Amino acid sequence: MIAELGHAALWLATALAVLQMVAGALGLREMGLKNANAGVVALARPAAVVQAFLATLAFFLLLYAFAITDLSIKLVATNSHSMKPFIYKLTGTWGNHEGSMLLWVAVLALSGGLLAGLERRLPEKTMSATLSVQGFVALGFYSFLLISSNPFERLPLPAPEGSGLNPLLQDIGLAIHPPTLYIGYVGLSVAFSLCMGALITKQVTPDFAKVMRPWVLGAWVFLTFGITAGSYWAYYELGWGGWWFWDPVENASLMPWLAATALLHSVSVLAARDALRTWTIMLGVLAFSMSMLGTFLVRSGVITSVHAFAVDPERGSFILALLGLYIGGALVIFAMRAGYIAEGKRFTATSREGALVFNNVMLSAILAIVLLGTLYPVFTEVFDVRVSVGPPYFNPAGAIFAIPMFVVMAIGPLLRWKDDKPARIQFEMMMLAAIAISVIALVAFFGSYGFLPILGLAFAAALGVAALLPLRGRKLSRVPTATYGMVMAHFGVAVSLFGMASESAFTAEKLAAVSAGGQEQVADWTIELESVDPIAGPNWTAVEARVIATRGDGESVLLTPQARNFWAPSQATSESALLTTWDGQLYAVIGDSAGVDANGNPRWQLRIWWKPFVTFIWYGGLLIAFGGVLSIIGRLQVDLRRRSAIKRGKERREDAEAIGSSAAPEPAE
Amino acid sequence: MRLLYLIPLALFLFFAGVAGYQLTKPKQTAIPSQMVEQALPEFELPPALDGMPGASRADFVGGKPKLLNIWASWCVPCIAEAPHLERLKEEGVEIIGIAVRDRPEAVSGFLSRYGNPYTRIGADDISELMLAVGASGVPETYVIDAEGNIRYQHIGDIRENHVDLLLEKLEEAG
Numbered sequence: 001m002i003a004e005l006g007h008a009a010l011w012l013a014t015a016l017a018v019l020q021m022v023a024g025a026l027g028l029r030e031m032g033l034k035n036a037n038a039g040v041v042a043l044a045r046p047a048a049v050v051q052a053f054l055a056t057l058a059f060f061l062l063l064y065a066f067a068i069t070d071l072s073i074k075l076v077a078t079n080s081h082s083m084k085p086f087i088y089k090l091t092g093t094w095g096n097h098e099g100s101m102l103l104w105v106a107v108l109a110l111s112g113g114l115l116a117g118l119e120r121r122l123p124e125k126t127m128s129a130t131l132s133v134q135g136f137v138a139l140g141f142y143s144f145l146l147i148s149s150n151p152f153e154r155l156p157l158p159a160p161e162g163s164g165l166n167p168l169l170q171d172i173g174l175a176i177h178p179p180t181l182y183i184g185y186v187g188l189s190v191a192f193s194l195c196m197g198a199l200i201t202k203q204v205t206p207d208f209a210k211v212m213r214p215w216v217l218g219a220w221v222f223l224t225f226g227i228t229a230g231s232y233w234a235y236y237e238l239g240w241g242g243w244w245f246w247d248p249v250e251n252a253s254l255m256p257w258l259a260a261t262a263l264l265h266s267v268s269v270l271a272a273r274d275a276l277r278t279w280t281i282m283l284g285v286l287a288f289s290m291s292m293l294g295t296f297l298v299r300s301g302v303i304t305s306v307h308a309f310a311v312d313p314e315r316g317s318f319i320l321a322l323l324g325l326y327i328g329g330a331l332v333i334f335a336m337r338a339g340y341i342a343e344g345k346r347f348t349a350t351s352r353e354g355a356l357v358f359n360n361v362m363l364s365a366i367l368a369i370v371l372l373g374t375l376y377p378v379f380t381e382v383f384d385v386r387v388s389v390g391p392p393y394f395n396p397a398g399a400i401f402a403i404p405m406f407v408v409m410a411i412g413p414l415l416r417w418k419d420d421k422p423a424r425i426q427f428e429m430m431m432l433a434a435i436a437i438s439v440i441a442l443v444a445f446f447g448s449y450g451f452l453p454i455l456g457l458a459f460a461a462a463l464g465v466a467a468l469l470p471l472r473g474r475k476l477s478r479v480p481t482a483t484y485g486m487v488m489a490h491f492g493v494a495v496s497l498f499g500m501a502s503e504s505a506f507t508a509e510k511l512a513a514v515s516a517g518g519q520e521q522v523a524d525w526t527i528e529l530e531s532v533d534p535i536a537g538p539n540w541t542a543v544e545a546r547v548i549a550t551r552g553d554g555e556s557v558l559l560t561p562q563a564r565n566f567w568a569p570s571q572a573t574s575e576s577a578l579l580t581t582w583d584g585q586l587y588a589v590i591g592d593s594a595g596v597d598a599n600g601n602p603r604w605q606l607r608i609w610w611k612p613f614v615t616f617i618w619y620g621g622l623l624i625a626f627g628g629v630l631s632i633i634g635r636l637q638v639d640l641r642r643r644s645a646i647k648r649g650k651e652r653r654e655d656a657e658a659i660g661s662s663a664a665p666e667p668a669e
Numbered sequence: 670m671r672l673l674y675l676i677p678l679a680l681f682l683f684f685a686g687v688a689g690y691q692l693t694k695p696k697q698t699a700i701p702s703q704m705v706e707q708a709l710p711e712f713e714l715p716p717a718l719d720g721m722p723g724a725s726r727a728d729f730v731g732g733k734p735k736l737l738n739i740w741a742s743w744c745v746p747c748i749a750e751a752p753h754l755e756r757l758k759e760e761g762v763e764i765i766g767i768a769v770r771d772r773p774e775a776v777s778g779f780l781s782r783y784g785n786p787y788t789r790i791g792a793d794d795i796s797e798l799m800l801a802v803g804a805s806g807v808p809e810t811y812v813i814d815a816e817g818n819i820r821y822q823h824i825g826d827i828r829e830n831h832v833d834l835l836l837e838k839l840e841e842a843g
Contacts, residue, residue: 282677289681320685320688320692324685327681328685331678331681332678334677335678338671339671378688378691381691382687
């Protein structure tokens with residue numbers, strides 16, 4: 001029953017998406033005229049809301065099917081197992097292609113429903129166009145789900161037992177990382193639809209930017225959080241000791257983030273200064289395009305990645321067709337309409353807008369670098385040349401644009417809108433330069449490290465100070481919440497940058513074959529392998545090493561890295577053991593058995609890293625995300641205050657009219 | 670319509686074209702070695718079991734072109750290719766085996782069960798030769814000409830239909 005209900009809910013949602021699309025489009029054509037279609041037009045909003053309910057219901061039904069391990073459903077049978085811990089039964093819902101696409105459309109419908117239900121500020125015509133586009137996008141993904149990836153397909157005969165979930169995915173990381181990323185990806189669809197709506201109705205105004213801003217911010221917060229969580233998950237789960245691999249799938253999540261970061265800054269310029277109109281629209285299209293492109297790259301198998309997703313060329317063709325329809329269509333409309341959008345207000349290069357535009361261009365350049373690096377293997381393969389693009393390309397090429405971006409990011413928030421003289425902030429600039437130079441001198445004096453890590457440390461220090469400067473000389477209780485958000489997010493960038501630079505400059509690594517009782521030295525840590533014993537978990541067996549780590553003369557700590565063998569499905573994983581201190585992490589991995597030592601005792605491969613301040617990478621990521629949250633709160637506060645002010649003004653005016661007084665005060669607007 | 674606004678569309682269409690073309694092509698995941706058409710690297714490996722000689726680069730130089738077969742007793746596809754190696758041996762091909770990360774008992778057990786097509790078997794305990802010739806897995810087979818150059822790489826197990834192909838490649842190398 002559950003599967004059939006879910007399936008039916010999906011079909012109904014699809015039908016409603018069609019209705020929403022048609023009603024929105026009619027609204028666009030017939031608006032203003034009193035006509036017979038007015039009834040249909042009014043259906044666009046309710047259609048979106050009910051659709052959100054149905055798609056969410058379908059997702060929860062699948063969640064339930066996974067929870068009770070309903071083995072008559074093909075998806076459950078191929079991805080779950082009755083003996084799996086309950087939490088991983090639940091997370092297994094989205095740990096596969098069909099389930100994750102269902103999550104994708106559920107979030108898409110939910111954000112469409114929220115937009116339709118809550119947004120009342122836009123001109124009705126723009127709103128109609130927006131809802132129509134949102135319905136059109138949803139329709140494509142519903143068809144994809146129903147035609148080529150039905151999650152509710154039944155098996156002709158129920159399976160006796162499920163085949164299990166990939167052990168790498170049996171981790172709490174999977175509970176958080178994909179859903180947050182998806183909410184971020186799909187939240188950008190609202191920005192996309194709003195941009196298309198504004199473009200079609202030629203209403204690219206500051207009001208439109210104010211409507212779009214919370215959506216962009218919200219999606220961006222989830223993306224930031226999802227990427228941060230994903231990076232930490234890869235770091236401790238894969239056992240390679242790295243936190244970013246420039247893998248195509250990681251890039252697929254980074255690219256929408258870069259576009260969204262640029263978008264959220266340019267949307268602020270549009271909202272505050274009515275400048276950058278076409279550029280903002282372009283970024284809005286670009287951000288969601290990158291989300292869809294990411295989905296395509298991950299799901300089609302066009303690019304080989306360490307993330308072994310179920311790959312299927314037929315699904316790939318389907319998503320490519322959707323991509324062509326949406327991105328291609330959006331770009332055609334952009335090409336036709338962008339010329340009609342007047343250019344917006346002017347500003348000089350040395351102004352807040354100037355700095356924001358510069359960094360927008362830098363972010364877009366980095367996006368182009370990542371995009372090119374990710375797609376390059378696809379292009380060369382046409383000529384039968386197989387390449388893989390890695391850190392030697394991404395790091396320096398990205399740095400070319402990241403370095404000037406950090407410089408401008410430090411001083412941009414200190415500039416005034418419209419026009420400013422650099423001489424006014426001379427003191428601040430000199431101070432920041434002095435900080436950066438002294439850090440470079442200090443680090444270079446104490447050891448020889450790479451150029452980029454040293455530069456990273458210097459920028460981190462200068463940026464950390466610069467981020468706080470906008471608060472200088474202001475009464476802290478009077479500073480708007482959104483400004484605190486910006487300060488926090490910029491400070492988070494500095495913290496994260498510090499973690500990255502410190503990790504790449506100062507990491508100490510040791511790979512050794514050790515027998516029980518053997519000792520190794522890593523940085524100022526003494527590592528002793530006490531014993532290696534077999535242990536068993538609910539659906540795996542493992543060898544577990546007991547490793548005693550002692551720092552200098554300090555207390556000893558026990559670490560227990562494991563090499564696990566799962567039996568459903570059969571796969572080996574390595575569970576690293578982490579010891580977190582305030583100034584870094586000790587990272588231990590146990591490998592294969594490595595023969596015997598001179599006395600005939602068995603030896604094991606032991607890999608130990610000491611990574612100073614590596615955790616700051618993720619602390620920084622969290623700070624950035626919370627900065628975004630603060631900013632949303634701040635914007636909503638202002639918005640609510642203005643709404644109540646307008647309401648009060650209106651009441652006062654009505655009162656005044658009722659009394660008949662001609663001396664009523666002007667509304668506060 | 671300004672030309673500038675068409676640039677994003679043009680870029681996207683280019684991408685969509687290439688990606689669409691790629692989707693229609695079968696996905697090849699095996700990566701050919703960069704060592705093909707280059708000299709076989711210098712190596713000298715001890716015997717993999719008692720009673721048979723080990724292998725070195727010198728064994729390939731002179732005489733007819735030979736096959737270099739990288740295998741292991743723990744490798745299941747190697748069992749599948751054993752009869753086809755046997756056929757190649759019957760055709761008069763000299764096959765030099767490299768046993769990867771193996772033990773003498775296991776090697777002799779494998780040979781007694783599935784036959785021994787090899788004239789020599791070197792023991793590559795740390796995959797050094799495997800890495801040097803750019804092999805991506807076990808089994809792999811290389812055609813080496815009389816000057817000690819790698820002429821052809823066969824990735825994966827040798828199936829029935831590959832035997833004639835390998836004979837042809839050996840002919841070419843001669």
